[in-house]
Amino acid sequence: MQHLYLLLAVFLLLNLGAGMWRVLRGPTAADRMLAAQLFGTTAVAVLLLLAELENSVALRDVALVFALLAAVTAIAFVRRAWAGTEDSNDTR
Amino acid sequence: MTPGDYLSAALLIMGSLFFLAGTIGLLRFPDVYTRLHALTKADNVGLGLIVAALAIQASSWAGVVKLVLIWLLVLLAGSSVSHLVSRSALHRGVDVWKG
Amino acid sequence: MNKARQEIDWWTVLSRAMLFSIIWWALTDGADGSWLIGGPVVLCALVASVALRPKEGIVWRELLFFVPFFLWHSLIGGVDVARRAFHPRMPIAPELVEYPLQLPPGLPQVTLVNIMSLLPGTLGVELEGQMLKIHLLDGRGDYLSGLKRLERRVGRIWVESADDFSRG
Structure with missing residues (x-):
């Protein structure tokens, strides 16, 4: 099982790397925002696999914090990245 | 390896394949809306399967609940973000790709 | 906002208290000593969630x-x-x-x-x-x-x- 955890963690990291191509290339700002989504989910999966590999409760808690922050950072990111012209019907 | 281990291994591999599908969709799909479909749905199923696999291996019930909690948080983040990003894209006039 | 004045039904309070307790228990991996902090935390969460509850119920x-x-x-x-x-x-x-x-x-x-x-x-x-x-x-x-x-x-x-x- 230990080998499988490590193998899949590496596989998911490669996945993340491939996804970064889209994030860097765009073409729209919305495409770049997909990074928030991609990172959130994949990082949590990798951390959970590593936690199992190392048998470490602490790493699993890191995954939990990542999951919590994923929502907050992503929303902040979407708002910041479009800052300026947009959203007349937002509550301000 | 116990039967539980085999089940876990199968779930882990399937989960990773869903992550791969999400990334392929992210690279192949033609516009931001369709890419959001791929990323949100495939990655969340992928994480769900990985969480299920690790829950089988968990040594305590508290650990299982914590795993499920993590998955639910990611689900919430994923669906909210896909809504926010697609809404912003529409406001900014990003066209919907049609065939 | 007279909806906030509605009676609080005890089933809601009890089920939320249970939910928050389960979350705390999971977060701390069931460590016994943690309830010294967990008790007050669950209570605070309960008060906050009842005070801030939306008009819809589950x-x-x-x-x-x-x-x-x-x-x-x-x-x-x-x-x-x-x-x-x-x-x-x-x-x-x-x-x-x-x-x-x-x-x-x-x-x-x-x-x-x-x-x-x-x-x-x-x-x-x-x-x-x-x-x-x-x-x-x-x-x-x-x-x-x-x-x-x-x-x-x-x-x-x-x-x-x-x-x-x-x-x-």
């Missing part, structure tokens, strides 16, 4: 029925999008449609928008009053019946505690 029984429905259909959603992504010819026919909502505004609508993005082929894009813009991955299929079913289910989970809730 029907736990319906939520319980919803879980397997959601798990199954989100799995189908993942398989469906994965199949299209891997398929050499990439069979998609995206479309942006408007869908008139029956659900009342607030939590029921927000829940619907969030859930639908995890289910097959639909992405909740924009909510404007009773009109929801939905992005479809494949507009050729029948998406309406699925949406209506989901909407009915979500409507049964949230009930407005006020008396003006007339929808079945």
Whole structure:
């Protein structure tokens, strides 16, 4: 099982790397925002696999914090990245 | 390896394949809306399967609940973000790709 | 805002106290000593959640029925999008449609928008009053019946505690 955890963690990291191509290339700002989504989910999966590999409760808690922050950072990111012209019907 | 281990291994591999599908969709799909479909749905199923696999291996019930909690948080983040990003894209006039 | 003056029903308080206790227990991996802090934390969370509670209440029984429905259909959603992504010819026919909502505004609508993005082929894009813009991955299929079913289910989970809730 230990080998499988490590193998899949590496596989998911490669996945993340491939996804970064889209994030860097765009073409729209919305495409770049997909990074928030991609990172959130994949990082949590990798951390959970590593936690199992190392048998470490602490790493699993890191995954939990990542999951919590994923929502907050992503929303902040979407708002910041479009800052300026947009959203007349937002509550301000 | 116990039967539980085999089940876990199968779930882990399937989960990773869903992550791969999400990334392929992210690279192949033609516009931001369709890419959001791929990323949100495939990655969340992928994480769900990985969480299920690790829950089988968990040594305590508290650990299982914590795993499920993590998955639910990611689900919430994923669906909210896909809504926010697609809404912003529409406001900014990003066209919907049609065939 | 006389809704805030409503009576607090004890079943709600009890079920939330249990929910927060379970979360604390899971977060601390069931460590006994942690309840010295966990007790007050659960109490604070309980007070905050009752004070800030929305006007809608959850029907736990319906939520319980919803879980397997959601798990199954989100799995189908993942398989469906994965199949299209891997398929050499990439069979998609995206479309942006408007869908008139029956659900009342607030939590029921927000829940619907969030859930639908995890289910097959639909992405909740924009909510404007009773009109929801939905992005479809494949507009050729029948998406309406699925949406209506989901909407009915979500409507049964949230009930407005006020008396003006007339929808079945």
